[in-house]
Amino acid sequence: EAGVAQSPRYKIIEKRQSVAFWCNPISGHATLYWYQQILGQGPKLLIQFQNNGVVDDSQLPKDRFSAERLKGVDSTLKIQPAKLEDSAVYLCASSLIQGQLNSPLHFGNGTRLTVT
Amino acid sequence: GENVEQHPSTLSVQEGDSAVIKCTYSDSASNYFPWYKQELGKRPQLIIDIRSNVGEKKDQRIAVTLNKTAKHFSLHITETQPEDSAVYFCAASIKLGNQGGKLIFGQGTELSVKP
Secondary structure, three states: OOOOEEEOOEEEEOOOOOEEEEEEOOOOOOEEEEEEEOOOOOOEEEEEEEOOEEEEOOOOOOOOEEEEOOOOOOEEEEEOOOOHHHOEEEEEEEEOOOHHHOOOOEEOOOEEEEEO | OOOEEEEOOEEEEEOOOOEEEEEEEOOOOOOEEEEEEEOOOOOOEEEEEEEOOOOEEEEOOEEEEEEOOOOEEEEEEOOOOHHHOEEEEEEEEEEOOOOOEEEEEOOOEEEEEEO
16 A cells, blocks of 8 residues: 655745645545654654544644644645744654554654754 | 653664663553654654553564553563664553544654674
8 A cells, every 4th residue: 555645855944934744644544643753752743633623733833833634635734934943854644543543653754844 | 641751762782682662651541552663764663562451462573561550561672683773662542532542652762783
């Protein structure tokens, strides 16, 4: 099966600019996740979708970050305006069954964001 | 609160030796504990997972043990090889009401296997 697709692979922007990341999950996977991975740290969950509804966004900095999954398939994550501390790898993941995490997460290759 | 602590942060072993990585979690309702391996510049990949109704699971050179009472779980790699060198992350599920759960990751352990 095709894996989780993400684009772009790399992005360099200046602080206060905006940026958007795109993710296409594995076909048929109902649950989609966006994680932020700062260098040397574990992935931190930003937002979790079940189909096109938000399940958890408690760690999403909502003053600057937004995400949507309008048709319950692919998703976009936006940062506006970016700060230096947003420099990280943004990982998208998907899973087949969300309830009680009975199926594993499959990660994409991530987007490495550098804010200068 | 939601927290997963992972130790050690770095681990260096000789090829052929065993490696053990330990994690503790805070939510007693957690019931799913996967381990991911992340090679430099690559995506995290699931290597083994365990559910709360099982105390131990083994897959070739990799095993995971779970102590629900103490709220900790460990990854054991035997007969380590240079290709085992990577960053390993543990994770624990956090229940989200009727919405299932989410995964909280540990900080990672950088394993280096020296030939």
